[in-house]
Amino acid sequence: MAQDLLKGKKGIIFGALNDMSIAWKVAEQAVAQGAEIVLTNAPVAMRMGAINELAAKCNNAPVIPADATSEEDLQKLFEGAMEHFGGKIDFVLHSIGMSPNVRKGKHYTDINYKFLQTTLDVSAISLHKTLATAKNLDALNEWGSVVALSYIAAQRIFPDYGDMADAKSLLESITRSFGYHYGVAKKVRVNTISQSPTITTAGSGVKGFDEFIAYSESMSPLGNADALACADYCVMMFSDLTRYVTMQNLFHDGGFSNTGVSMEVISKFAPEE
Numbered sequence: 545m546a547q548d549l550l551k552g553k554k555g556i557i558f559g560a561l562n563d564m565s566i567a568w569k570v571a572e573q574a575v576a577q578g579a580e581i582v583l584t585n586a587p588v589a590m591r592m593g594a595i596n597e598l599a600a601k602c603n604n605a606p607v608i609p610a611d612a613t614s615e616e617d618l619q620k621l622f623e624g625a626m627e628h629f630g631g632k633i634d635f636v637l638h639s640i641g642m643s644p645n646v647r648k649g650k651h652y653t654d655i656n657y658k659f660l661q662t663t664l665d666v667s668a669i670s671l672h673k674t675l676a677t678a679k680n681l682d683a684l685n686e687w688g689s690v691v692a693l694s695y696i697a698a699q700r701i702f703p704d705y706g707d708m709a710d711a712k713s714l715l716e717s718i719t720r721s722f723g724y725h726y727g728v729a730k731k732v733r734v735n736t737i738s739q740s741p742t743i744t745t746a747g748s749g750v751k752g753f754d755e756f757i758a759y760s761e762s763m764s765p766l767g768n769a770d771a772l773a774c775a776d777y778c779v780m781m782f783s784d785l786t787r788y789v790t791m792q793n794l795f796h797d798g799g800f801s802n803t804g805v806s807m808e809v810i811s812k813f814a815p816e817e
């Protein structure tokens with residue numbers, strides 16, 4: 545189903561750890577739609593992951609390691625990508641999240657504050673650093689599109705999501721604020737896609753994730769959106785078909801966010817006959 549939606553476009557994709565990663569699917573779908581890409585991930589993740597396998601599948605895309613919390617690494621990444629492409633970049637996927645508090649099972653009311661700094665730096669401030677690096681280098685073309693992945697815990701409490709909820713709120717706020725400034729200066733758009741719970745390495749780190757996925761499935765009229773569907777939405781956001789969409793948090797969740805209760809869930813509370 546080649547449609548060439550991204551023909552001639554060049555992008556950087558952060559966060560493909562393994563073939564379950566949402567970023568992995570985005571890379572595959574973007575290339576299938578005609579894009580040229582550069583892949584990146586934290587140096588430590590490269591050792592664990594299978595990113596070279598993905599690079600080979602994506603027309604031998606270059607892989608440039610970068611810790612997204614390091615401004616120096618980000619600068620080298622954008623410079624390296626522009627050198628490879630021989631020009632500016634059209635789209636960026638920020639698909640990065642990590643909380644040491646969640647990983648170590650710390651209760652939200654008893655978090656380690658150093659860990660919280662890491663959660664916020666890795667999962668949210670890294671988007672600011674990415675955008676600032678791109679803007680300072682004038683690395684993005686006009687009407688370029690930056691998408692970061694979020695989760696509805698930015699708006700509503702999901703107890704086991706811990707301090708990642710605070711990181712996602714900050715991520716969405718940076719999207720609005722930087723989206724304003726980058727839009728005015730260079731017509732670059734910045735959005736978040738708020739994705740259904742999805743089985744990936746990061747997702748599975750959340751306690752009770754399987755039950756949670758089942759709950760979300762039963763609360764979503766269309767069911768949970770999977771990683772491939774998320775990748776298709778990202779491609780649409782990178783394309784010229786969404787040129788005037790910016791500073792938004794876009795729910796991609798099968799209707800979960802607007803559902804108060806579903807008949808399937810309510811039936812579980814019906815008295816036994």
Ligand SMILES: NC(=O)c1ccc[n+]([C@@H]2O[C@H](COP(=O)([O-])OP(=O)(O)OC[C@H]3O[C@@H](n4cnc5c(N)ncnc54)[C@H](O)[C@@H]3O)[C@@H](O)[C@H]2O)c1
Pocket residue numbers: 558559560561562564565566567585586589610611612613638639640641642666693694695738739740741742743744745746747748
């Ligand atoms: N899986 C879900 O249920 C779900 C739902 C909504 C949103 N999201 C978001 O989607 C994004 C991608 O997560 P995923 O579910 O594909 O899991 P994943 O574990 O495959 O991806 C997370 C990525 O973040 C990278 N990363 C961590 N620290 C980094 C650093 N310092 N520098 C650069 N990269 C770093 C990891 O190496 C990994 O590739 C995250 O922002 C996550 O919060 C996931």
